[in-house]
Amino acid sequence: MHIGFIGTGSMGTILIEAFIESGALLPSQIIASNRTREKLSPLLAKYPGINTAANRDVALQADFLFLCVKPLDYRVVLDEIRDCLDDQKLLLSITSSVGVERLESFLTCKVARVIPSITNAALSGATLVTMGRRLQDEDAQALFTLLSAISTPIHIGEAETRISSDIVSCGPAFFSFLLQRFIDSAIQETSLSEGQATEMMTQMIIGMGRLLEDGRFSLPTLQQRVCVPGGVTGVGLRVIDAETKDVFTQTIQATQEKFASDLAEVKASFSK
Ligand SMILES: NC(=O)c1ccc[n+]([C@@H]2O[C@H](COP(=O)([O-])OP(=O)(O)OC[C@H]3O[C@@H](n4cnc5c(N)ncnc54)[C@H](OP(=O)(O)O)[C@@H]3O)[C@@H](O)[C@H]2O)c1
Incomplete structure (x- = not known):
């Protein structure tokens, strides 16, 4: 073949x-x-x-x-x-x-x-x-x-094309952007160097991927497990929750809008 x-x-x-x-x-x-x-x-x-x-x-x-x-x-x-x-x-x-x-x-x-x-x-x-x-x-x-x-x-199916591509194809760009934001703030707010912060973030995301891959945790159970009552994680999660409430809704709306205009351009190119 x-x-x-x-x-x-x-x-x-x-x-x-x-x-x-x-x-x-x-x-x-x-x-x-x-x-x-x-x-x-x-x-x-x-x-x-x-x-x-x-x-x-x-x-x-x-x-x-x-x-x-x-x-x-x-x-x-x-x-x-x-x-x-x-x-x-x-x-x-x-x-x-x-x-x-x-x-x-x-x-x-x-x-x-x-x-x-x-x-x-x-x-x-x-x-x-x-x-x-x-x-x-x-x-x-x-x-x-x-x-x-x-x-x-x-x-x-056709109807799920854009949202599925947002997750699978755009996802690595979206989430590496968010991780870089986390690194930038860590450097700005503390004495951690960029190299240290980047290495820690990289190892964290690889390890997290492996936990999800081997099925030991789902996304919700990972949060529950790390977020012990009265601990620091919960304080951070509350800030993230408040600050990102509709960020992905807006992201999805923006990509759907761009997709509609791309489809119109492709349609025009095929009707010549
Ligand atoms: N990048 C991603 O993460 C990703 C993910 C999923 C899907 N896609 C899809 O993958 C497709 C390609 O994206 P890309 O990022 O690979 O773009 P790219 O890097 O620009 O590659 C497109 C290639 O097509 C070649 N090409 C253009 N017209 C041609 C022709 N008439 N005959 C032969 N070759 C031709 C270009 O040649 P030249 O060297 O002459 O420019 C270029 O090397 C897009 O439709 C995109 O939607 C991309």
């Missing part, structure tokens, strides 16, 4: 590296293209066995084809490769604003959407999967097996 990648920017590269590092794919099973061809060089230097080609050849040779370009570049690439995509091939959108219905109405091949996360670089985190109507059970199973090597694949 050959897996194609059109676009080897940030996410295309993360996916290729993760599939190889996990052992799910050999470099020789990968065929990749990028608009600026020189940008393929770092990948080729790291994995000399990767095949590179022009977009149309990638589409012709791939069984599964990840389209890893920005949403407004989808139409341009699809116009170029459309006639290379027969009904045996599976095209994968990796972007929230290009959904399976839009692709199914534009193409005759099988389509699905897989929204990745930077956490997949650590063969961890989730991928968000929406299967198209044309996939056979064996296609869906093969895709799930492939994604399981680098993530926990989670099925989502």
Whole structure:
């Protein structure tokens, strides 16, 4: 089986590296293209066995084809490769604003959407999967097996796309921002150095992730366990509770608004 990648920017590269590092794919099973061809060089230097080609050849040779370009570049690439995509091939959108219905109405091949996360670089985190109507059970199973090597694949419906992406894809940025805020305040308010605060925060978040991963705690039971009656944690939690009450409601409303405008732009690009 050959897996194609059109676009080897940030996410295309993360996916290729993760599939190889996990052992799910050999470099020789990968065929990749990028608009600026020189940008393929770092990948080729790291994995000399990767095949590179022009977009149309990638589409012709791939069984599964990840389209890893920005949403407004989808139409341009699809116009170029459309006639290379027969009904045996599976095209994968990796972007929230290009959904399976839009692709199914534009193409005759099988389509699905897989929204990745930077956490997949650590063969961890989730991928968000929406299967198209044309996939056979064996296609869906093969895709799930492939994604399981680098993530926990989670099925989502169209209506949950944005909020799920906020958590899975934007989440690492949102929460590293909050952790950095905590570090900045620690440095400002105390004698802790930035290096010390950063190391402590990093070890704390890794340890917390492991506790959640091995199922010993849920988010609520973690809070209960740390927050002993009359202790310091409760004092801090009360401040955080009061100061952040609607911060995520506002965040979600803002991302939904941006998403609606992105969808309108993508729709316009497909109706030309
Ligand atoms: N970054 C994330 O955390 C994340 C998470 C989930 C989903 N996504 C989705 O992933 C997609 C890509 O995002 P990104 O962050 O990887 O963007 P990026 O770093 O800008 O990569 C896009 C790549 O596509 C290439 N490209 C553009 N037009 C092309 C064409 N006609 N033929 C071949 N290659 C072409 C670009 O080539 P050049 O070198 O010429 O610019 C660039 O390398 C987006 O749709 C985004 O929504 C990203």
